[in-house]
Amino acid sequence: METAERMGMVWCPDWPVLARRRAEPTLVGVPVAVLAHGVIAAASAEARAEDVRPGIRRREAEARCSGLVLVDGDPPAEARAFEAVARAVEAFTPRVELDRPGRLGFPTRGPSRYFGGDDALGAAVAAAVAELGIPEVRVGIADGALAAWLAARRAAPGAAFVVAPGESPAFLAPWPVTVLGDHTLADLLGRLGLRTLGAFAELPAPAVLARFATPGAVAHHRAQGRDDTPLDLAVPPPDLVETCEFDPPVARVDAAAFAAKTLADRLLSQLADRGLACTRVMVEAETEHGERLARCWRHEGALTPATLAERVRWQLEAWLLAGDGKPVDDDLADADMVTGGLTRLWLRPEGVVPADGRQLGFWGGDQAAADRAARALARVQGMLGHEAVVTPVIQGGRTPAERVRWVPWGDVLEPARDPSAAWPGSLPDPAPARVFEPPVPAELLDATGTPVRVSGRGECGAPPATLRSAELPNGGGPVVGWAGPWTHDVRWWDADSRRRGAHWQVVLDGGVACLVVLESGRAGLEALYD
Amino acid sequence: MALAALPHPPGTRRDDPRRDLPSRDAGARELLRVAGERGRPLVLARERALALPGPLAEILPEGLQRGTVVTVDGVPGSGTATLGLQLAAAATAAGEWAAAVDPHGTLGGLAAHQQGVALERLAVIRDVSAQRWPTVVAALLEGMTLVLTAVPVHARHGDARRLAARARERGAVLVAMGDWPAEAALRLYAERSEWTGLGAGHGLLSDRATDVRVERRGTATRVRLAS
Numbered sequence: 001m002e003t004a005e006r007m008g009m010v011w012c013p014d015w016p017v018l019a020r021r022r023a024e025p026t027l028v029g030v031p032v033a034v035l036a037h038g039v040i041a042a043a044s045a046e047a048r049a050e051d052v053r054p055g056i057r058r059r060e061a062e063a064r065c066s067g068l069v070l071v072d073g074d075p076p077a078e079a080r081a082f083e084a085v086a087r088a089v090e091a092f093t094p095r096v097e098l099d100r101p102g103r104l105g106f107p108t109r110g111p112s113r114y115f116g117g118d119d120a121l122g123a124a125v126a127a128a129v130a131e132l133g134i135p136e137v138r139v140g141i142a143d144g145a146l147a148a149w150l151a152a153r154r155a156a157p158g159a160a161f162v163v164a165p166g167e168s169p170a171f172l173a174p175w176p177v178t179v180l181g182d183h184t185l186a187d188l189l190g191r192l193g194l195r196t197l198g199a200f201a202e203l204p205a206p207a208v209l210a211r212f213a214t215p216g217a218v219a220h221h222r223a224q225g226r227d228d229t230p231l232d233l234a235v236p237p238p239d240l241v242e243t244c245e246f247d248p249p250v251a252r253v254d255a256a257a258f259a260a261k262t263l264a265d266r267l268l269s270q271l272a273d274r275g276l277a278c279t280r281v282m283v284e285a286e287t288e289h290g291e292r293l294a295r296c297w298r299h300e301g302a303l304t305p306a307t308l309a310e311r312v313r314w315q316l317e318a319w320l321l322a323g324d325g326k327p328v329d330d331d332l333a334d335a336d337m338v339t340g341g342l343t344r345l346w347l348r349p350e351g352v353v354p355a356d357g358r359q360l361g362f363w364g365g366d367q368a369a370a371d372r373a374a375r376a377l378a379r380v381q382g383m384l385g386h387e388a389v390v391t392p393v394i395q396g397g398r399t400p401a402e403r404v405r406w407v408p409w410g411d412v413l414e415p416a417r418d419p420s421a422a423w424p425g426s427l428p429d430p431a432p433a434r435v436f437e438p439p440v441p442a443e444l445l446d447a448t449g450t451p452v453r454v455s456g457r458g459e460c461g462a463p464p465a466t467l468r469s470a471e472l473p474n475g476g477g478p479v480v481g482w483a484g485p486w487t488h489d490v491r492w493w494d495a496d497s498r499r500r501g502a503h504w505q506v507v508l509d510g511g512v513a514c515l516v517v518l519e520s521g522r523a524g525l526e527a528l529y530d
Numbered sequence: 531m532a533l534a535a536l537p538h539p540p541g542t543r544r545d546d547p548r549r550d551l552p553s554r555d556a557g558a559r560e561l562l563r564v565a566g567e568r569g570r571p572l573v574l575a576r577e578r579a580l581a582l583p584g585p586l587a588e589i590l591p592e593g594l595q596r597g598t599v600v601t602v603d604g605v606p607g608s609g610t611a612t613l614g615l616q617l618a619a620a621a622t623a624a625g626e627w628a629a630a631v632d633p634h635g636t637l638g639g640l641a642a643h644q645q646g647v648a649l650e651r652l653a654v655i656r657d658v659s660a661q662r663w664p665t666v667v668a669a670l671l672e673g674m675t676l677v678l679t680a681v682p683v684h685a686r687h688g689d690a691r692r693l694a695a696r697a698r699e700r701g702a703v704l705v706a707m708g709d710w711p712a713e714a715a716l717r718l719y720a721e722r723s724e725w726t727g728l729g730a731g732h733g734l735l736s737d738r739a740t741d742v743r744v745e746r747r748g749t750a751t752r753v754r755l756a757s
Binding site: 369370372373374375376377379380383384385387388389390391392393394400403404406409413428429430431432433434435436437463471472473480481482483505507508510511512513514527528529530 | 626
């Protein structure tokens with residue numbers, strides 16, 4: 001049996017919380033949890049003491065721990081903050097592979113000989129990272145990435161745990177199958193009575209391949225303590241390096257990330273033409289002052305264009321933005337930071353595996369049409385900027401403008417507020433086809449020509465008789481039908497985002513229907529039922 | 531040689547099957563019909579059309595012809611934006627992609643959803659200046675099946691013709707909202723809308739009826755659309 005490469009793994013548990021605390025010192029010492037998609041993604045030790053753990057819903061977390069501070073996850077900022085850890089580990093070995101913010105791996109064969117053994121290397125790495133103000137860091141060294149990561153989980157905070165060479169299968173055996181990271185597979189194995197990695201690893205490999213296909217075979221391979229990715233590693237052809245040059249040099253992340261997206265697409269489609277998928281990619285850049293930067297990113301499965309572009313974007317943010325999120329300034333830059341804009345960017349596949357194919361959608365999924373559309377939209381984004389091409393996503397809210405989130409093309413289509421929640425006082429259907437954000441100035445007048453007012457109790461003195469606005473045909477006209485005022489007072493507990501006002505639906509003579517809003521004494525045309 | 535160069539007299543052309551085959555030979559006619567069937571273009575014009583959902587299907591039963599320009603015009607509030615969204619819904623319902631060029635950022639995403647547009651296949655392009663408008667629309671026509679665009683006020687005839695040619699070449703539908711300065715296969719004018727459900731101080735907006743004038747080349751009809 002081939003032995004897995006000896007790997008070290010640096011793990012900062014609950015990195016999203018740590019990264020947030022490094023940015024906002026006021027959060028130190030209070031229970032903090034980071035949300036992603038409405039569930040807890042990471043929780044601080046104080047919150048965990050109150051039984052707040054990843055995977056539970058927001059409301060349940062709030063119920064379990066009073067005084068819990070919930071913050072939204074920000075993966076780019078987390079990746080940016082993790083760059084400091086990557087630099088610290090780089091002092092020991094140049095071959096650092098970022099796995100995700102909070103976790104990185106490195107091969108230990110060379111460095112542990114230099115530093116006097118795995119124990120000494122692990123302790124030195126842990127001490128170097130802890131010195132950055134991260135005492136929670138844990139280091140694990142074992143054969144293969146999975147065992148190394150589990151060793152890091154076994155380690156005490158600020159220390160290292162070493163699994164002796166050849167001991168990895170025995171070390172892995174008692175762990176539950178859920179650590180493989182594949183929930184569907186773990187669930188199925190659990191129901192088959194195979195609850196530990198050891199039980200799973202004892203199955204004959206051909207039977208696993210026959211029953212669970214390639215993903216199962218890879219998981220079986222990992223459970224046996226052999227290296228996690230490559231069942232049969234193909235060495236990448238050397239010409240598969242995607243490069244792009246920037247002239248003039250770019251210092252803005254979005255400009256560089258946009259180019260990176262194209263590079264990622266090109267690289268992966270080139271690999272796909274050869275029947276390969278990429279598991280590890282080297283991101284390299286050169287600045288106008290001749291500095292060379294390089295960082296390796298790995299992925300458990302195979303990288304898709306979106307995940308690769310996301311990782312390249314994180315890396316570019318880490319390079320181009322100083323720790324506080326401001327663009328690099330020549331005076332502020334220290335020795336580790338880049339001192340100028342980027343002139344070149346490379347993407348080089350470091351690890352590739354045979355692609356096991358992709359099943360196209362059975363219904364309505366015309367991949368060719370989607371690819372064509374994606375190319376056209378990327379081109380328009382190149383002309384107008386990332387934010388100029390957007391896709392609407394329906395979300396929760398009260399007004400037509402609130403109920404739509406405009407997501408830039410290429411970002412994750414995800415509502416910011418739950419659309420299925422109850423939104424009392426939301427405006428009734430049908431939705432207006434033209435929405436003005438912010439509302440355009442208008443005049444809502446009563447029969448005597450004075451502006452319509454609404455009292456604090458939501459009562460309207462005189463019914464509206466005339467509506468005037470520059471956006472209306474002929475500048476407006478007499479009101480023939482109306483409903484309202486519907487008063488709202490939202491977020492009254494927060495002085496900055498509080499909104500208080502009244503809405504009317506109004507139909508003008510001539511059949512023009514519109515939505516009028518009155519806020520702080522000023523009327524505005526909020527939408528047109530065009 | 532001289533004889534061969536002469537044209538055949540009318541009605542005696544060699545390639546005319548009616549001359550070569552006796553008219554009673556039904557078997558040969560059947561063979562010819564099958565051959566003609568085989569040589570037929572694989573995609574007929576009507577198969578290239580996008581079927582329209584909802585009330586528009588009644589007035590345009592043949593659907594939206596690909597490769598053509600459709601204009602939608604009318605005063606604000608008369609129902610032009612809704613008509614445009616219904617046309618976009620035709621494209622996304624067929625699994626195709628649609629883009630909307632919306633320079634002022636006023637398109638209602640919720641209304642698009644309610645008109646049946648599959649939002650995950652709709653891209654909205656904002657902040658388009660009048661100078662870049664032709665380039666942006668041309669780039670979109672390369673990849674999208676339907677491009678819904680507001681026409682800038684002083685759009686040039688030449689630009690419009692070039693965009694129409696691009697749409698024809700790519701088999702895309704260009705829906706121009708506003709004053710389109712070139713030819714169009716279909717012109718829709720929303721003349722006025724009538725709302726029901728809202729009274730003086732009571733009720734809610736519920737139903738609308740829109741008077742639409744439909745102009746094809748050479749013909750014009752007026753219909754009332756309920757939605």
